Amino acid sequence: MEVYENTLNLAMQIQVLSMNKYLIEYAINSILRQKSKNIFIFIVFTLLIFLLTSIFFITNSIKYELNSTVNSLPQIIVQNYKGGRHYDIEISKVDKILSISGVQESVARVWGYYYFENADVHFTLVGIDMFENQYKKSLTHLTQISSFDESSMYLGRGVKKLMYKNYYKNYFNFIKPNGTVKKIDIAGVFNSDIELESNDMIVMSKENLREIFALKENMATDIVVKVSNPNEIDTIALKIKEIIPTARVITNEDIKVSYEHLFNYKSGIFLALFIISLFTFFIIIYDKASGLSSEEKHEVGILKAIGWRVEDILQEKFYESFIISFFSYLLGVIFAFAFVYLFEAPLIRDIFIGYSNLKPSFSLSFIMDFQTLFLVFLLSVPIYIASIIIPSWRVATLDADEVIR
Amino acid sequence: MITFKNVTKTYEINTNNIIQAVENIDITFKEGEVILLKGASGSGKSSILSLIAALSKPTSGEVIVDSKKISKLSDNFASIYRRDNIGFIFQKYNLIPTLSVKDNILLPLVPLNLKADDVEIKLNTVMQKFSIFHKKDIIVKNLSGGEQQRVAIARSYINEPKIILADEPTANLDKKLSEKFIEIMKELKEMNKTIIIATHDPLFFGLEFIDREIEMSDGKIIV
Amino acid sequence: MNKKSKYLFITFISLSVILFLEVIYLQIFNTMNDSDLVQKNMFVKTVGLPDLAISTETSYIRHRSLSDIFSIYSVDGSLREYSKSSYANTSLINE
Numbered sequence: 001m002e003v004y005e006n007t008l009n010l011a012m013q014i015q016v017l018s019m020n021k022y023l024i025e026y027a028i029n030s031i032l033r034q035k036s037k038n039i040f041i042f043i044v045f046t047l048l049i050f051l052l053t054s055i056f057f058i059t060n061s062i063k064y065e066l067n068s069t070v071n072s073l074p075q076i077i078v079q080n081y082k083g084g085r086h087y088d089i090e091i092s093k094v095d096k097i098l099s100i101s102g103v104q105e106s107v108a109r110v111w112g113y114y115y116f117e118n119a120d121v122h123f124t125l126v127g128i129d130m131f132e133n134q135y136k137k138s139l140t141h142l143t144q145i146s147s148f149d150e151s152s153m154y155l156g157r158g159v160k161k162l163m164y165k166n167y168y169k170n171y172f173n174f175i176k177p178n179g180t181v182k183k184i185d186i187a188g189v190f191n192s193d194i195e196l197e198s199n200d201m202i203v204m205s206k207e208n209l210r211e212i213f214a215l216k217e218n219m220a221t222d223i224v225v226k227v228s229n230p231n232e233i234d235t236i237a238l239k240i241k242e243i244i245p246t247a248r249v250i251t252n253e254d255i256k257v258s259y260e261h262l263f264n265y266k267s268g269i270f271l272a273l274f275i276i277s278l279f280t281f282f283i284i285i286y287d288k289a290s291g292l293s294s295e296e297k298h299e300v301g302i303l304k305a306i307g308w309r310v311e312d313i314l315q316e317k318f319y320e321s322f323i324i325s326f327f328s329y330l331l332g333v334i335f336a337f338a339f340v341y342l343f344e345a346p347l348i349r350d351i352f353i354g355y356s357n358l359k360p361s362f363s364l365s366f367i368m369d370f371q372t373l374f375l376v377f378l379l380s381v382p383i384y385i386a387s388i389i390i391p392s393w394r395v396a397t398l399d400a401d402e403v404i405r
Numbered sequence: 406m407i408t409f410k411n412v413t414k415t416y417e418i419n420t421n422n423i424i425q426a427v428e429n430i431d432i433t434f435k436e437g438e439v440i441l442l443k444g445a446s447g448s449g450k451s452s453i454l455s456l457i458a459a460l461s462k463p464t465s466g467e468v469i470v471d472s473k474k475i476s477k478l479s480d481n482f483a484s485i486y487r488r489d490n491i492g493f494i495f496q497k498y499n500l501i502p503t504l505s506v507k508d509n510i511l512l513p514l515v516p517l518n519l520k521a522d523d524v525e526i527k528l529n530t531v532m533q534k535f536s537i538f539h540k541k542d543i544i545v546k547n548l549s550g551g552e553q554q555r556v557a558i559a560r561s562y563i564n565e566p567k568i569i570l571a572d573e574p575t576a577n578l579d580k581k582l583s584e585k586f587i588e589i590m591k592e593l594k595e596m597n598k599t600i601i602i603a604t605h606d607p608l609f610f611g612l613e614f615i616d617r618e619i620e621m622s623d624g625k626i627i628v
Numbered sequence: 629m630n631k632k633s634k635y636l637f638i639t640f641i642s643l644s645v646i647l648f649l650e651v652i653y654l655q656i657f658n659t660m661n662d663s664d665l666v667q668k669n670m671f672v673k674t675v676g677l678p679d680l681a682i683s684t685e686t687s688y689i690r691h692r693s694l695s696d697i698f699s700i701y702s703v704d705g706s707l708r709e710y711s712k713s714s715y716a717n718t719s720l721i722n723e
Contacts, residue, residue, distance in 0.1 A: 021633050022514070022518060023515060025632055025633050062680065062682065064660075065680060069668050070678070073677075077676075109676065122686070122687065122690070124690060138674045141667070142670060142671055158681070191667060194664075194671045198675075199684075203675065255678050259693070301499075302500075304484060305460060305487065305495075305499065306560065307487040307489070307516070311481070312516040327643070354689065358684045365658065365660040365664075366658035367659070397480065399460070401460040404460075
């Protein structure tokens, strides 16, 4: 008798694992019988998944964009601080830094922000040594113009658009600190492929920039340092701090770390997003997990009375919950892909762009991140399934007689 | 084939309130017999049916069906036993009101995952037999009492059980429909089904096709 | 009998196909190609400044990797959360 029962048990378990199309049909009927409730849950779930996934996609793409160029940044940046504020640095510090062994190159930089009052925007102005060949080549390549002009400037697309809107077509008048005007011609516009990096930038000669900022010849905005052995960056950074105590030294590693923390789950948007998502999830799940309605209980009792086993009931409930949650997930993800990468995330992008009048196009590079998709799946589908199965299991293990009377 | 050995069933409502549904029942029902359990409400008729269907377990004693001690079956095996052997017609039918006639009748077969053709044949045969085929796609809650009962009978029959149990089957029916029900039971007897009907409807008393009438009162068998 | 299961299956396949096609399309047309990568790196090397020009409201947002708590207070401390994008782009380098 026992052997017979054990064999039968095993055979049943194997049968349970195979898909029962009648159970699936029953599950679909069950979903359709409570159409409005299930449609509501489906819509809420899809929206939630859509929102969560969209934000993940945007932040992943932004991080990807940043990380793809991080190694082209200077190895060490040296800023000068006085009274905790950033000030210009003396060019004489360049030689001091060069004297440190291991330092290959030390260059003073001139850059800063120019406030264009008419449009209420800040441009980022960067001065470079225009006559240097490498810069010549780069600028011609990046702006697709045939001739190179050392006295002119090269604009990001956003800057060009804004200047054009304010009637500056071929040149721009910068207002110097003494109130006089510095006119600089526009030589070219950076390609749209690098819009995310260059949208608000103006690149011009160091000399022109010094004039606009009234920066003395012996001063610079900061100093960039190149080392012969990348493994020594931290050591050299420490040495720089020793010889220039007021310096704030930022290494390439620091910037990488800063990028990592960009969309930290502990703050800002992610915290708010997680709280809202979890709150909504838990409301739905609490409602489900707090027990079946008397109608649903009665139904489970009837099924048991006519010969359904606990496994059959749970399998049916699994199909029911899986259908709703998985289809929500699929649809949410499909919408998120289109929303972010095809339509440039309208409304949501404003959270990232902010109030600035210098808005770039939000055309982000697509990267396939399976981790994100898997995480969102885990946060939605299994939890919903569990919230349906657990109360059903509780009822299904009761005496059928109790439930139906 | 169905034997009750000194079976007692008590329900505990709370610590002070214990109801003795059946007490020291010793009885045997033979295969193919039609039994009438008669008695007032609360006499224990429904509990006997529950025990035979393994919907509940006896507090003491044993219920044996075809040499199997069904009172000792685990929950899963009790379900399988019901599926393979029992057709239960409940007092309130216990149909799923929002499902169609067809889907309700099909329910006992769903977990079996049979071939679609076999299922279709069984279903159509049963629906025609109980004259409910023309209403197969209608939602059950839109049917009359008599039609719902026919659906309940069809559902209890589709898995071809050996034992048919009916609990107060005519409680919600008029005389005409009750007589119709009796006709159906006669047909089932001809198929050698063991039928146990629990009722206090006098329409059933003294009918020829009933092999035995058992009177119950306060959980005990009187006659 | 299994009409509904069929429809479900068809819907599932359709959605999967749409997803697959979407991903393929994005992979072909929206992925950063080599020439884009070269240009971006060339630009960043020329200019030498980190961070993207997505949010340009204030300097401490524009170049958050180079800024610090004081650059916020150089304007006004109470303006820390004034700009919308500081909410999204928080976690400054010195925190």
